[in-house]
Every structure is written in C-alpha cells, then in structure tokens.
Amino acid sequence: MPDDNTPLLSVSGLTVSFRTERGTASAINGVDFTLKRGEVLCLLGESGSGKSVTLRALMRLLPERRSRIGGTVLLNGEDVYTLPERRMERLRGKAISMVFQEPMLALDPVYTIGHQIAETIVRHEGVSFADAERRALDLLERVQIPSAKRRLKAYPHEMSGGMRQRAMIALALSCNPALLLADEPTTALDATVQMQILLLLRQLQAELNMAVIMVTHDMGVAAETADRIAVMYAGRFVELGTARQVLKTPQHPYTAGLMSSTVHGNMRGHALEAIPGAPPDLTALPPGCAYAPRCAYAEAACTAAPPPETWLEPGRMARCVRACAAVPAAV
C-alpha cells in the first residue's frame, strides 16, 4: 500500500488529441501535476483550454477510438491507463468520482435518486440493498436535502436544479472517494443556489478530507474554493500556484488579461481591458507560445518554441519567457 507521502494523484506528460473532420485537434499538450490527499485544485480556463478533457482523461472516460492519449496518470500509485477496464470500473465511483455540470443529463431519469445511490453502494461494497438505502438516506441528509426521506423516492425530474446537483453530489460521495472531480458544478445554477452548492462542497471536502479537482471558467469560483489554481490555455498549464499567488500576483500575461477582462467591482465608465483576438484553433496550434498572437508582450522568442515551465519558487510556475521579469498585475 502506498504511504501517506505518495501523492494521491500524479500526472506526467499527459497529452490528448482527437481525430476530427478538420484534422487532429491537440486538446492537451503536456500536463504535469501532482495532487495531495485533501487538496483542492482548480483548473481555470476558457472553452477549448483543455480543462474538461483533462478531467475526463484522469477518469479514463475519453472515447478510446477517437482519442490518442499519452503520458501517465498514477492514482494511488496505480497507472490508470494500464489497468484492465474491469479494474477501472471498480475505481470509478469508489476511489475517484465525478460531478457534472448538468445533473439532469448525468442522473438516470428512470430510477429514483435513492435507487441510484443505493445501486452504486451495492455495486462497490457488496452490502445489502436495504443497508445501501439507509446509507443513501444519510447521504441525502449530509448534502442538506430537506425532507430527505421523501426525496429518496423522487425522480430527477421532480427536483429543482439545486436539489438535483445536491443529489448528484450525494451520489458521487456514496463510496467515500479519495478524489472528487467536479466539472463546472455550479455553472448551470442560479446565483443564490450556486453559493449554496459551493459552500456545501467546501464543507464536505473539509469534513471528508477529500481531494477535489474543480474545473471552472469563473475566477470567482476558483477564489471561493481552491487551495491551488492551474490556469490552462490551449491544453497546457500556463500558470500554477496557490489561489492567493495566482489571483493576487498573476505572472502569466494571460492570467493578468483574464482578470482585467472579467468585470468585477465598480468598473463603470472605464473601457474594459479586453484580450484581443480569440482562443487558438486546436487543429492548427502555432509552434511557439499559443498565447503569443494575443499577447501584448510577445517577442521573437515566443513564436520560436513553446516556452518552458519557469519555476519561480517551489509550487509556483509560469510558462512564459518573461516569467522572471514582473508582469504588471491586473488592477
């Protein structure tokens, strides 16, 4: 058994590409990181940055025929991509589980919430269905679903959006996973409900000392939940650090640009400092830094080759040729 010092998750050299009609899309182009037990990492990025693909790659959920996956993913020291599918099925939902953006699509519409949770527990732990149903009730109470006993017998369509996401979380937690993957879990929810769910996730994470990887496009979600933040662009981590480091002293021009283009506080009457252009085409990535065409600081070195990881201090990385020089922080 691995001891407590081995990282829970260790990803190295992860690459993912998809065959599409327009050619090969390079979705992940070399992602490396480790995650400790009980740690919350946010993958922050815009559409096409590879954050959701990274999450699915960790759980080996990508369609094998259409995707080419390279690198290694070690969960508890076991290589996820050399395990037989059978063994992987036992890991999914037990050691590692996932909460999706749209619970209505992720939950089975023809079974009650209670049945779906109990089924998972029976499958992974081999207890009786009655015992599993009792655990399901505890779980619904744990995710603060009011009148939990009645809700066990409810179908997903009978619940509101917020309640469905709570039920989805209960299902994901049913076998005490060491790692929870959350893919934009609050993006589809209303503001007042989003805050409830984020607080719930934060509370459960602390109580269960569970590691979480949260994918989000919203800096606010990252600020509210993350221990560490990895900013993704065109399938790479362009910046990594603690939430405080990344949000308060961003080192990569993309992170700084993302902050200045996100409307927050009172910015009335001032033109927003938008990032020009659009995210790159993943089927035709430039040879150098993928952000260079939009970057105000781009120089010749940027377009020659992808900038290497520059470690500013342990745990603090920026993938920018200027990383040693200070990039003006966003106001």
Add this chain to the structure above:
Amino acid sequence: MTSLHRLDPVPDIGGPQQPLLSVGNLTKHFPVRGGLTGPKPVARAVDGVSFSVAKGETLGVVGESGCGKSTTARLLMRLIEPDGGDIVFDGETVGTRSGLSLRELRRRMQMVFQDSYASLNPRLTIADSLAFAPMVHGVSRRDATAVAGDLLGRVGLDPGTFMGRYPHELSGGQRQRVNIARALALRPRLVILDEAVSALDKSVEAQVLNLLVELKRQLDLTYIFISHDLNVVHYISDRVLVMYLGKVAEVGPVEAIYGRPAHPYTRALFSARLSMDPDERTAAAPLQGDPPNPINPPSGCRFRTRCPHATGVCAEREPVPMDLGGGHIVACHLHDSASGHPEAHAYA
C-alpha cells in the same frame, strides 16, 4: 455613417422627456399540463410588470431563472402575445389599430439572444443574414449589401473576410458580433440584449461589452440589458430592474440599487456574488433553497418563502411599490410604514 442612411432614421416623437418605452401591467400566463379538475393550472411567468425606459439609457434587468426576464423581453418584441398590459413606444401604443404596427415596432426595437448560433440561419451567408431585414423594408439588394458591409465594419469584423462566410465558420464571439450587426440593420432606437454576452468566454465578453458601449454612443441607442451577471449589469446599466417570480421587486438608478439595495431579495442576490479574493471567501449562503415554481407562486409577497424578514402580512397582502425617492422603487412591506409589518418602521 453614410450608407446607413439608405433607411431613414425613425424620428423622435415625444422629445427627450418622454420615455422611449413604457410598459404597464404586462402579463403572461402560460398554460401547463395537468389539472383535470378545477381551474387549468398556469405558470405566471410575467404577472403585472410595469416599468419605463428613458431615451438613451441602459436599463439592466436581473433575476434568477424563472423570474420572467426573458419572457418580458419576448413580450416586448411581440415574439409572444401578452395576456394583458400596454406597451407604449415613444408615445405610440403598440398593437392597437391606431397605434404602432408590429412591423413598425420591430424597426424601432430589435433583440440579440444568448445563443449566437441558433439565432442565425445556417444556410444564409453573413451578408445575406444582414441584408435580409433591410430588403424586407424596401431597400434594394445592392444597397442592403452595402449596408451589411458597413455594419460588419462597425462591429469590428472585416467585411471582405466575413461577408461570404456561413455562421458555422465563425467563432462564438464573431457570431455574436454578427447578431449585433443584424439587430442594428434597421437602425432601431431600442436594442434588447437578452443574456447576449453570457455564453462568451470572459476575454471575448469584455470585447463585446466594449463594442456595445461604443455602438450605443455612436448610434444614440437605448438598451435593455438582461443578464444574470450582477457585475456586468453594474458595469453597463444606468438603471436596474430586479425581478422575482414574474414581479418587479425593485427598480432604481444603478448607484441606488448597488449602493443601497432595499429589497431583501436584492440584498441576497448581492451577497451571493462570488468573492474574487481567496482571503475573503463567502462564509454563509444568503438564501436557502431554489426559487419556487411560478405555477403556484406563494400568496402575498412572492419572496416571503425565502425571506428572512417574512411575517404574517407578507402572506396576506401583496406589497405595494413604494418610492424611496429619486426613482428608487421597491415592492416590500418593510418599506411601507402603513403595511403593518412589525419591522417596517425601522426602514421607512
């Protein structure tokens, strides 16, 4: 500016003091399935909404899903027929025999939707999509195509590159620019933006917001800006309307709504805003539960089931809108000293 003149501008009628749009008691109840016995159940999507929009201002509309903000927008455009209420555009009543026809209304008022792809005909080139409405209004094809090129330039897209393209060849941000250009093709005075930047990435959203501000200044437009994003509404609006379950909870100048929110719902919405600072995380959720179903909305004040100040009177009577001064209007018993709410005096 010159090529846009092929379609004459809509003249101003009432002068600057007359609201560009005033809406009175707008109502839409959608029938829903069920209720074999008794009265047919209805979803009270918009239930007696009144407001006005001054010339040249941006009215922000905020609220959670099901509050009726998008239904209101569709009612204003007459994409769906209201069950009741009046819509008056610059002094002319909409839809009556002597008033403004739908065709004329839609020349004056245009809309941009959230889904930039679904809003465009996939079989039309960008040039054809942009020229379509001017041609319907009697502009020749040649002139309409010239207008299309001019419009593309205005929204920051190179006409030479984009005129012949189809919607699927454009990115989300580019498509939304095309939708904005199309909304401007008839030289409208009022543009309704229904979550128009919500589906865009943050870096692109900022570009489009800058564009909207610039176009408004250049073309002397008036906006109704519907969004769930309180920060964006704060940025762009002059006045803000807060809706809850088909009713107006609060409306007023942006400084008043953001500086002194009076309705408990508005305050809760603001406290649910995400912190951008990991050292100042939100400690407690301001509200419990989801917004209730508009099919059977709570009696009296619709917010009472989630309101920390709710008391007997809130279930019995619907609050009357009270003017707190300076056009800051709130519908809450707390602000009505005659309401009989025990805490009312503290606020009045």
